[in-house]
Structures are given as structure tokens and as C-alpha cells.
Amino acid sequence: MTTGLPDSTIGQPILEAHQLTKRYRLGATSVEALRGVSLSVRAGEFVALMGPSGSGKSTLLHLLGGLDRPTSGEVILDGETVSRLSDDRATRLRREKTGFVFQFFNLIPLLDVRENIALPFTIAGQDPRSGEPAARIREVIELVDLAGKERHRPDQLSAGEQQRVAVARALVTRPALLLADEPTGNLDYTTGGEILHALWRSCVERGQTIILVTHDAKAAAYADRVCVVQDGRILEEIELGRREDHAATPLITRLAQLGL
Ligand SMILES: Nc1ncnc2c1ncn2[C@@H]1O[C@H](COP(=O)(O)OP(=O)(O)O)[C@@H](O)[C@H]1O
Ligand SMILES: [Mg+2]
Structure with a gap:
């Protein structure tokens, strides 16, 4: 059975980390x-x-997204050396070029779905009710399949829906890079699948670049490539290619062959 998709959408390096x-x-x-x-x-x-837990995944993700600085080495995102910018410029670069999704959804309880998703625009002083921002908000609401729930507050949503709001909020600015740290870690298997599916759709339909941190091979199997992190190093890179079935067996087999 062939489920490979053409990965012609994959382009030039957009993120480089050195040592x-x-x-x-x-x-x-x-x-x-x-x-x-x-x-x-x-x-x-x-x-x-x-x-595994403690291997350095979150630390690495934070450095790649400019949330923290390396002790040594460099991160270059979309042509800018993130690791050398002043705090102010790093914050601006992070807002303009990255979107983050965490294990806990970090939604604002008093704001409804649409207002939570609109936050990046509101923070930037743009009116989210008209023009380009409004169009983008509608687009990501469709992407994460939350149409009809725009006026719900977080406590009126399931955990999976709340995390999909967080994904939409991270995508609404069309960041060069989406970083997700164990986004399914707090969800059951089926609900976790919905989140991974939303990430996957953003990648296939919008060419979104994604880095997903996970300890779970079933989640990692959605990726084109898996970097195995252990003891603060990348031990192995496993090229899975773009596959519609997201089957974890090829990854699990490869990990077993490597004794991991
Ligand atoms: N802010 C911190 N202060 C001190 N040690 C930390 C801090 N953050 C992470 N660590 C340590 O660094 C190592 C890697 O942690 P982390 O990147 O969170 O791993 P992972 O996300 O793979 O579980 C662990 O030993 C952890 O205890
Ligand atoms: Mg972590």
C-alpha cells in the first residue's frame, strides 16, 4: 500500500541550529x-x-523558538540569528515568526474562542474584527474545525477543543515556525489524534513548518522526520517521509533496530 504524498511543498532551510x-x-x-x-x-x-522525559526536548524547543538563549551555539530563524538578538528584538522576532502550543492550553478563561484566537492581533494593536485579521481568524477556525463554537468560553469546551483553540491562536499570524511541546500530553488517545490531525492539516494545506516535541512514537509518526533526543543530544534522525496514514510501525521498527 502506498500512502506517500509528494513533498514538493518542502523548500529551503528556514531554521538552523549549530552546536x-x-x-x-x-x-x-x-x-x-x-x-x-x-x-x-x-x-x-x-x-x-x-x-524520554528529561532528555532536553523542551530546552531545545525553547532555544529554537527564542524563548531562551543557549549557553553556546547559534539559532538562525528565517535568516536572523535569534540567539544573538537583544531581548526586545528576540521578543519581536518570536511574535512575528513563531507560534507556540504547550501541553496546557493557556487560554484566557474570560475570552471566547474567537477572542482567544484574536489575541496575537489584539496584542499587536490590530483590530481583529475586520480586514485581513478577521479573514485569518475565520480561516484558522475552519482549519481546526471549530466553526459554530466561536462564542464559547474555554470552560464550555472539551479539552480537545480547548487545545484546538490554542493551535488556531498559534497559527493565526502565519508564523514561519510552529513549535508544539507535548500538545497531546494532557489528552486521551482519540483527542490527541484530533490535535495531531490539525497540525498535519496546517502542514499539508498551508505549508506550515512544524516542530513537535513528544515522548510518544504514535505522535512522532505524524512527522516527516523524527530526531531522537537522548541525554542532551540528537542520537539519530529518522526520515519517515510524508505519509497520509501516520502509521507508527515504521518508526517503532526503526527504533527497535537501533536498540532505542
Ligand atoms: N529551568 C531549569 N533549571 C534547571 N534545570 C532544568 C531547567 N529546565 C530543565 N532542566 C533540566 O534539564 C534537563 C532537560 O530538561 P527538559 O528540556 O525539560 O527535558 P524534556 O523536555 O525532554 O523532559 C533535565 O535534567 C531538567 O531537569
Ligand atoms: Mg519537556
Whole structure:
């Protein structure tokens, strides 16, 4: 059975990380969270960072998205060296070029679905009720399949719907890079599948570049490529290619062959 899709939408490198290290100081001791990670991600690619708890995945994601700085090494996002920018410029770059989705949805309880999704525009001082922002909001609401629920507040939504609002909010600015840290970690299997499907759709239909952090091979199997993270390093890169069935067996087999 062939389920391969043409990956002609995948383009030039949009993100490059060179020899990243990160050391956290804890009083007199320190933790080496990353020990020299290099990574290149092409525009339109869906990459999973997979590894056990404590392996350094979140640290790496935060450095790639400019939420934190490496101890050494460089991150270049869309031509800009994120790791060398001032705090102000790093914040601006992050707002303009990245979207984040976390394990906990981080929605604003008093705002409805549409208002939560509109937040990036509101924060930037743009009116989300008309013009381009309004069109983009409608578009992402369709993408994550929440049409009809625009006026619901988070407490009137299921966990899966809440996370889909968070995905829509991260996508509404059309970021060069979407970063998701265990976005299904707080959800049951079926609901997790809805979120992964929404990420996958954004990749296939909009050419969205995605980096997904997960400890779960079934989630990682949605990606075009899986980087196996262990002890602060990328141990192995597994090219899965773009597959419509998202079957985890090829990945699990490959991991077993590698003794992982
Ligand atoms: N802010 C921090 N201060 C100190 N140590 C940290 C901090 N964040 C992460 N660590 C440590 O760095 C290592 C990697 O953590 P993390 O990147 O969160 O891993 P993962 O996301 O794969 O579970 C762990 O040993 C963790 O305890
Ligand atoms: Mg983590």
C-alpha cells in the first residue's frame, strides 16, 4: 500500500541550529541539558523531537523558538540569528515568526474562542474584527474545525477543543515556525489524534513548518522526520517521509533496530 504524498511543498532551510549547548545552574551544581545539538529544518517540513522525559526536548524547543538563549551555539530563524538578538528584538522576532502550543492550553478563561484566537492581533494593536485579521481568524477556525463554537468560553469546551483553540491562536499570524511541546500530553488517545490531525492539516494545506516535541512514537509518526533526543543530544534522525496514514510501525521498527 502506498500512502506517500509528494513533498514538493518542502523548500529551503528556514531554521538552523549549530552546536547548541545549554547549562542550567542550580546553586553550586549545574545541569547539562543540551550537549551540542545541530539541526536544520526546511520550510514546510514537519519534524518531531522525540525522547524520554528529561532528555532536553523542551530546552531545545525553547532555544529554537527564542524563548531562551543557549549557553553556546547559534539559532538562525528565517535568516536572523535569534540567539544573538537583544531581548526586545528576540521578543519581536518570536511574535512575528513563531507560534507556540504547550501541553496546557493557556487560554484566557474570560475570552471566547474567537477572542482567544484574536489575541496575537489584539496584542499587536490590530483590530481583529475586520480586514485581513478577521479573514485569518475565520480561516484558522475552519482549519481546526471549530466553526459554530466561536462564542464559547474555554470552560464550555472539551479539552480537545480547548487545545484546538490554542493551535488556531498559534497559527493565526502565519508564523514561519510552529513549535508544539507535548500538545497531546494532557489528552486521551482519540483527542490527541484530533490535535495531531490539525497540525498535519496546517502542514499539508498551508505549508506550515512544524516542530513537535513528544515522548510518544504514535505522535512522532505524524512527522516527516523524527530526531531522537537522548541525554542532551540528537542520537539519530529518522526520515519517515510524508505519509497520509501516520502509521507508527515504521518508526517503532526503526527504533527497535537501533536498540532505542
Ligand atoms: N529551568 C531549569 N533549571 C534547571 N534545570 C532544568 C531547567 N529546565 C530543565 N532542566 C533540566 O534539564 C534537563 C532537560 O530538561 P527538559 O528540556 O525539560 O527535558 P524534556 O523536555 O525532554 O523532559 C533535565 O535534567 C531538567 O531537569
Ligand atoms: Mg519537556
